[in-house]
Amino acid sequence: MERNRMASEKYLKPEVIARIKRLDLKAKFIVKGFLQGLHSSPFQGFSVEFSEHRRYAAGDDPKDIDWLVYAKTDKYYVRKFEAETNLTGYLVVDQSASMNYTFRQEVTKFDYAICLAAALAYLMIHQRDPVGLLTFGEQICRSIAPGTRPSQLSTILSVLSRLTPDGKTDIAKSLHQTAAMLRHQSLVMIISDLLTDEEPVLEALRRLKFSGHDVLLLHLLDEAEVTFPFSGALELCEPETDSVMAVDADGFRAEYLQQIQAFRERYAEECAQIGVDYLPLDTSMPFDKALAEYLSKRRGN
Numbered sequence: 001m002e003r004n005r006m007a008s009e010k011y012l013k014p015e016v017i018a019r020i021k022r023l024d025l026k027a028k029f030i031v032k033g034f035l036q037g038l039h040s041s042p043f044q045g046f047s048v049e050f051s052e053h054r055r056y057a058a059g060d061d062p063k064d065i066d067w068l069v070y071a072k073t074d075k076y077y078v079r080k081f082e083a084e085t086n087l088t089g090y091l092v093v094d095q096s097a098s099m100n101y102t103f104r105q106e107v108t109k110f111d112y113a114i115c116l117a118a119a120l121a122y123l124m125i126h127q128r129d130p131v132g133l134l135t136f137g138e139q140i141c142r143s144i145a146p147g148t149r150p151s152q153l154s155t156i157l158s159v160l161s162r163l164t165p166d167g168k169t170d171i172a173k174s175l176h177q178t179a180a181m182l183r184h185q186s187l188v189m190i191i192s193d194l195l196t197d198e199e200p201v202l203e204a205l206r207r208l209k210f211s212g213h214d215v216l217l218l219h220l221l222d223e224a225e226v227t228f229p230f231s232g233a234l235e236l237c238e239p240e241t242d243s244v245m246a247v248d249a250d251g252f253r254a255e256y257l258q259q260i261q262a263f264r265e266r267y268a269e270e271c272a273q274i275g276v277d278y279l280p281l282d283t284s285m286p287f288d289k290a291l292a293e294y295l296s297k298r299r300g301n
Contacts, residue, residue: 012037012286014107017115023161024154027118031126034119034291087187087214087298088146089124089131091117091156092178094192096137096169102283103224110165112283113191113220116290118157120189123291125153127298133159134181136174137167143181168241172200179207187297191218193225194267202270215276216297219267221260223284228256 010016011033020026060078099110117133124131125148132146133156142159146152171192178188188208194201208215224230230249237244264280271278279293 012288014112014115014283014285014287017287018107018111023114023118023157026115027122027157030115030119030287030291031122034288037288087129088184089120089129089187089189090134090146090178090182091120091131092134092136092175092188092190092192093117093160093163094137094169094171094190095135095141095163095165097166098169098193098195100165101222101225103222103229107283108165109193109220109222109283110163112281114160114163116218116220116287117191118160119287119291120294121153121156123294125150129298131156134174134178135159135163136169136171136177138170138173140174140177140181146186169196171196172204175201175204176207179204179211179213182211182213185212185214187214187216189216189218189294191220193221194219198263198266198270202267202274205271205276206274209275214297216294217267217271217276217278218281218290218293219264219278220281220283223282226260226282228253228260 011029017026017029020029055076055078065076065078093113095110099113100108102108102111121131121133128148130146130148131152133142133144134140135142142163144152144156144159147155169192171194175190182188205215205217228249230253232249233246234249234252235244235246268278268280277293277297279290281290
């Protein structure tokens with residue numbers, strides 16, 4: 001079991017994934033490692049095989065209890081009907097210039113976002129859930145309608161593999177456009193660094209929730225944006241405006257770390273009030289945390 005866990009950790013490391021050239025292989029590599037990790041971990045009921053089950057509740061027909069699942073978990077699960085199981089998902093990916101940042105020159109925020117989106121698409125198709133794709137900068141740039149056929153994954157991966165991060169971003173406008181496009185209750189999975197004013201974005205998230213959608217906000221920053229590992233004289237460049245600010249890194253570190261912590265805490269607190277699932281990530285983190293959060297959200301519907 002320890003050997004399986006170590007193997008799965010290797011599959012999930014961003015720097016290992018970065019060495020793989022093809023996006024379809026990256027997605028398979030991540031998901032394979034994730035599932036290996038689940039099967040050798042203390043997680044109970046956290047597996048794709050449970051994606052068509054839910055906990056037994058008063059009023060359920062005992063004939064629907066899956067006794068094989070009970071034997072594994074010592075808990076009662078009933079098999080969900082197809083109409084209950086399918087949930088339409090949309091991957092909403094930020095492709096603005098700020099996503100192209102990297103500190104260690106191994107994995108940019110955009111590289112990480114693309115791999116994560118590919119793995120989530122792979123996982124959804126595997127569960128026979130319809131999944132679509134939206135990408136945005138200052139507005140929605142590309143759109144793929146949800147589908148479940150095997151060709152859907154190829155279509156999504158083909159678009160993702162050709163994307164390049166560029167230009168400015170208007171996250172709030174893009175999320176409002178997303179809300180206007182969705183006709184049915186969906187799981188909206190947003191991947192962005194959220195480097196813009198918070199309040200307009202939070203208002204757009206409120207609209208998505210008010211419209212009846214489930215929202216998973218994957219807040220992705222570079223590891224250096226979280227830890228600030230710099231020293232001495234430093235020039236900070238804003239990639240979407242090309243503005244530059246000269247700072248003394250040693251004198252600026254404490255203030256910066258306080259601000260970035262407050263930035264993430266504001267989203268965590270506001271999202272909790274709205275009912276949005278918020279997950280802070282950085283580019284040094286293995287992919288399993290985001291995938292586990294997705295499965296947790298997926299099984300709650």
